[in-house]
Amino acid sequence: xxxxxxxxxxxxxxxxxxxxxxxxxxxxxxxxxxxxxxxxxxxxxxxxxxxxxxxxxxxxxxxxxxxxxxxxxxxxxxxxxxxxxxxxxxxxxxxxxxxxxxxxxxxxxxxxxxxxxxxxxxxxxxxxxxxxxxxxxxxxxxxxxxxxxxxxxxxxxxxxxxxxxxxxxxxxxxxxxxxxxxxxxxxxxxxxxxxxxxxxxxxxxxxxxxxxxxxxxxxxxxxxxxxxxxxxxxxxxxxxxxxxxxxxxxxxxxxxxxxxxxxxxxxxxxxxxxxxxxxxxxxxxxxxxxxxxxxxxxxxxxxxxxxxxxxxxxxxxxxxxxxxxxxxxxxxxxxxxxxxxxxxxxxxxxxxxxxxxxxxxxxxxxxxxxxxxxxxxxxxxxxxxxxxxxxxxxxxxxxxxxxxxxxxxxxxxxxxxxxxxxxxxxxxxxxxxx
Amino acid sequence: xxxxxxxxxxxxxxxxxxxxxxxxxxxxxxxxxxxxxxxxxxxxxxxxxxxxxxxxxxxxxxxxxxxxxxxxxxxxxxxxxxxxxxxxxxxxxxxxxxxxxxxxxxxxxxxxxxxxxxxxxxxxxxxxxxxxxxxxxxxxxxxxxxxxxxxxxxxxxxxxxxxxxxxxxxxxxxxxxxxxxxxxxxxxxxxxxxxxxxxxxxxxxxxxxxxxxxxxxxxxxxxxxxxxxxxxxxxxxxxxxxxxxxxxxxxxxxxxxxx
Numbered sequence: 001x002x003x004x005x006x007x008x009x010x011x012x013x014x015x016x017x018x019x020x021x022x023x024x025x026x027x028x029x030x031x032x033x034x035x036x037x038x039x040x041x042x043x044x045x046x047x048x049x050x051x052x053x054x055x056x057x058x059x060x061x062x063x064x065x066x067x068x069x070x071x072x073x074x075x076x077x078x079x080x081x082x083x084x085x086x087x088x089x090x091x092x093x094x095x096x097x098x099x100x101x102x103x104x105x106x107x108x109x110x111x112x113x114x115x116x117x118x119x120x121x122x123x124x125x126x127x128x129x130x131x132x133x134x135x136x137x138x139x140x141x142x143x144x145x146x147x148x149x150x151x152x153x154x155x156x157x158x159x160x161x162x163x164x165x166x167x168x169x170x171x172x173x174x175x176x177x178x179x180x181x182x183x184x185x186x187x188x189x190x191x192x193x194x195x196x197x198x199x200x201x202x203x204x205x206x207x208x209x210x211x212x213x214x215x216x217x218x219x220x221x222x223x224x225x226x227x228x229x230x231x232x233x234x235x236x237x238x239x240x241x242x243x244x245x246x247x248x249x250x251x252x253x254x255x256x257x258x259x260x261x262x263x264x265x266x267x268x269x270x271x272x273x274x275x276x277x278x279x280x281x282x283x284x285x286x287x288x289x290x291x292x293x294x295x296x297x298x299x300x301x302x303x304x305x306x307x308x309x310x311x312x313x314x315x316x317x318x319x320x321x322x323x324x325x326x327x328x329x330x331x332x333x334x335x336x337x338x339x340x341x342x343x344x345x346x347x348x349x350x351x352x353x354x355x356x357x358x359x360x361x362x363x364x365x366x367x368x369x370x371x372x373x374x375x376x377x378x379x380x381x382x383x384x385x386x387x388x389x390x391x392x393x394x395x396x397x398x399x400x401x402x403x404x405x406x407x408x409x410x411x412x413x414x415x416x417x418x419x420x421x422x423x424x425x426x427x428x429x430x431x432x433x434x
Numbered sequence: 435x436x437x438x439x440x441x442x443x444x445x446x447x448x449x450x451x452x453x454x455x456x457x458x459x460x461x462x463x464x465x466x467x468x469x470x471x472x473x474x475x476x477x478x479x480x481x482x483x484x485x486x487x488x489x490x491x492x493x494x495x496x497x498x499x500x501x502x503x504x505x506x507x508x509x510x511x512x513x514x515x516x517x518x519x520x521x522x523x524x525x526x527x528x529x530x531x532x533x534x535x536x537x538x539x540x541x542x543x544x545x546x547x548x549x550x551x552x553x554x555x556x557x558x559x560x561x562x563x564x565x566x567x568x569x570x571x572x573x574x575x576x577x578x579x580x581x582x583x584x585x586x587x588x589x590x591x592x593x594x595x596x597x598x599x600x601x602x603x604x605x606x607x608x609x610x611x612x613x614x615x616x617x618x619x620x621x622x623x624x625x626x627x628x629x630x631x632x633x634x635x636x637x638x639x640x641x642x643x644x645x646x647x648x649x650x651x652x653x654x655x656x657x658x659x660x661x662x663x664x665x666x667x668x669x670x671x672x673x674x675x676x677x678x679x680x681x682x683x684x685x686x687x688x689x690x691x692x693x
Contacts, residue, residue: 384488389525392485393539393593394513403538407529407576 008058009038013148016061016180020151025128026120033137033147043140045269046361047327048298053241053267055142057213058149059180064093064173073099076204077173082420088113088168092152094179109162116153116184126157131186134219134247134275142243142269146215150184156197158187158226163194167231167417172201177210177239185218189226189254198418199232201264203240211239218246222254224278231259231416233425238265238293245271252278252307259415262289262299263428273302273331276310276341285314288412290432291324291356302331305341305371314345317408319433320356328358332373333365342372349379350408405433438463438632439601444495446483451691453479455657456495461601464629468643468668469636471654472676474689477636478522480654481605485519486512499601514543516600520590520607527577532589533559535577536596543597562595566622583610591622602626603634608642620645640672653679655688 013034017027042050067073070081070089077091088106090113091099097115106113112123120127137147154170174181189195205212214236222228234242242264248256256274274283285301303312318326332343349358362375382401390400406413409429416422439461446454453476461467471477483490484497486509497504499515507515527535536559541549550558559573566588578586587607594602604623608616623633623646635646643651643665651668653661653676660683661667671679680688 383525386525386527388485388487388509389521389527390535390538391509392513392519392521393535393597394510394542395535395538396510396542397508399538399542400510403530403535404527407527410529 008034008145008148010034013037016149019061020117022117023120023124025124030148033144036137036144037141037148040138040141040144043142045271045298045300045327046329047359048269048296050269054211055213055241055243057211059178059213061151062094062176062179063096064098067091067099070099074173074175074204076175076202077171080171080200080202080420080424087166088164089171090115090154090169091171091173092154092183093173094176094181095151097152097154106164110159111162111164112155112157113168114155116155116186117151119155119186123155123157126188127155127186130188130219130221132219134221134249135217135245142215143245146182146184146217146245149180149182149215150217151180151182153184154186156185156187156195158189158193158195160190161192162190164196167196167198169418170197170199172199172216173203174212174214174236174240175204177205177208177212179212181212182215184216187218187220187228187230189220189222189228191223192225193223194227196229196417197231198416198421199230200421200424201232201234201236201242203236205237205239208239211241212236213241213243215243217244220248220256222248222250222256224252224254226251227255229257229259229417231418231421233261233263233416233421233428234268235263235428236265238295240264240266242266242268242270244269246273248274248283250274250276250278250281250283253280254278255282256284258283258285258287259412260287261412261416261425261428262287262297263425263432265292266295268295268297268299270298271300271302273304274312276303276305276307276312279307280309281307282311283313285312286412286415287316288409289316289318289326290409290429291318291320291326292322292432294323295325297324297326298329299326300329300331301345303333303343305334305338305343307338309340310338311342312344315411316346317348317350317412318358319350319352319405319408320358321352321433323353323355325357326359327361329361329363330375331363331365332375334368334371334373336367338368339370341368344373345375347377348408350405351379351381352405437461438500440498441484442496444483444497445493446479447491447493448479448489448691452493453657453691454483455690457658459652459659461632461634463632464627465650466627466633466635466646466648467650467652468648469634469652469654469659470638470640470668470671472638472688475654476657476690477638477654478605481519481603481636484603485509485517510542513599517603518594518597518599518601519603520587520594520605522606522609524578524586524590526579526581528579530577531574532577533573536593539593539597558596562592565595565625566592567618568592584612584615587611587619588615591619595622595626600630601632601634603636605636606638607635608637608639616642617645640668643668655679655685657690660685
């Protein structure tokens with residue numbers, strides 16, 4: 001089981017799609033992807049030998065039980081919700097979406113929130129034009145597997161000029177380690193629209209010894225002038241593997257804000273990239289992570305500048321404890337012709353144990369002269385000068401270090417736009433940091 | 435007679451280099467002492483050694499506050515015993531707001547179960563900030579992050595006013611302050627003067643002492659006090675510089691531990 005096999009392919013992909021009664025165009029796409037999955041290699045993130053990870057896990061199609069109201073959702077999910085909240089919400093349980101709620105006033109404005117499987121029937125044109133175009137099946141074996149196997153999924157469509165105030169919440173939940181758990185979130189924000197999406201990825205796997213592979217993807221398409229905020233907290237049992245690829249394609253003057261807590265307890269491979277295609281588009285990415293146990297993480301953020309006067313800023317802050325390892329990559333790419341682009345990135349790693357390891361790799365690839373680009377990276381322990389300063393006011397060493405470590409992570413925590421999720425992130429931090 | 439604060443024969447080194455070479459000082463309660471001296475004579479080392487900065491190693495001598503052995507205490511215990519150092523270069527700490535930090539510091543003094551209420555705390559902080567003419571927005575800013583030099587100094591004085599220490603050391607509090615800010619800071623310090631609180635003011639300009647009148651003035655050279663006097667000593671130093679002191683004492687190089 002240690003090396004991925006090529007047993008999964010065209011036929012297997014088609015069989016699953018047919019069993020779910022999917023439209024012909026989608027079955028054909030899945031067949032192609034299945035074929036690619038058999039042929040392509042795994043991605044090769046810096047210093048992270050994926051061949052040793054148990055990625056040859058397809059799982060079985062195990063749809064969750066549909067819920068008529070939030071109260072019928074699994075306890076683990078229901079407990080995440082504020083009972084008073086009547087905002088937009090979609091829940092995937094194992095291999096299918098089990099609950100969707102969209103306020104009437106948003107429906108009336110033409111907003112669509114459904115499972116992606118449902119959208120394949122109802123919004124074929126939009127899906128054909130967007131699905132897996134920013135994250136292509138041909139990138140590597142994992143993307144092909146994703147394209148062949150994605151299930152449940154989230155489709156959010158925000159029409160032109162529509163501004164959604166309250167965050168749209170997606171809960172992606174698995175409690176069956178043998179289920180295929182491959183959610184895909186597709187967000188299409190039309191011109192001058194505004195939306196904030198909050199994703200909560202979680203599991204309740206109990207003592208299962210099987211490996212759950214979350215091979216998820218997010219694609220955001222921000223049309224001219226659209227602003228999309230995408231906040232996510234990933235936290236699964238350590239027997240799960242988190243593979244998450246996120247892409248945003250930005251048109252003229254569009255903006256994406258990524259606010260992500262990579263809090264998974266097990267091995268993690270995430271790659272988040274903003275493609276600044278339109279002139280004047282901008283991307284702001286803020287990531288935090290806490291590593292515990294002996295988990296290995298590869299966290300990559302990227303920005304690719306095509307448009308004139310495009311701006312990107314990426315900050316990743318990680319705290320590594322025990323024997324955890326994180327390889328943190330930041331890739332700023334400025335293409336020829338992207339004049340006046342400005343790409344900035346910062347990677348900071350705080351090491352709390354001699355056995356912990358953290359690498360920060362800032363990479364700037366610049367093919368244009370008239371641009372600004374900058375990076376800062378640091379790997380180190382809690383700053384002794386800062387501890388001294390706090391202690392000099394009477395604060396104990398333990399409390400001083402606690403303040404500094406939580407403060408280090410605060411720029412992401414404080415920006416999570418949904419109170420319940422922000423509090424959950426706080427609790428996870430408290431548990432992980434002890 | 436028992437003094438509030440007493441330093442005897444203090445020797446301290448940084449990275450193996452001895453900077454303080456037998457420093458003595460006795461301060462009574464309610465007194466204001468100024469330590470003046472050119473750059474590189476050990477003034478800031480003195481402040482850091484008293485507070486317990488981890489880079490400075492005290493190799494000899496003693497420090498007592500109210501008869502308690504300061505050198506036996508951790509940095510936090512020194513603060514709880516009543517010491518306060520307004521630093522020349524305060525740290526910037528991302529993610530920790532000024533308010534959270536000060537509340538933690540106040541609660542460290544009050545102890546568990548006796549924490550200050552949020553409302554009371556906010557009121558206190560607002561009042562003190564107003565006295566220092568600080569923008570209320572600084573309450574929720576990350577500690578010293580992005581503060582100008584003058585804003586950092588005011589923030590140090592704000593902490594002093596809220597923590598009400600017994601012995602205040604001001605390390606070059608006047609550097610980087612324009613005259614208006616200097617007056618505000620000095621007014622903050624003067625408002626804190628009382629019979630049971632003492633101040634040790636470290637500066638190399640006399641300017642600050644126009645606004646905070648010292649009882650005693652000491653000149654520091656070569657890692658120790660070489661001359662002491664009253665406020666008139668500071669005025670003469672301002673008018674004539676330090677050369678006459680060096681001449682009088684036969685000192686050629688007043689600095690210490692310079693490469």
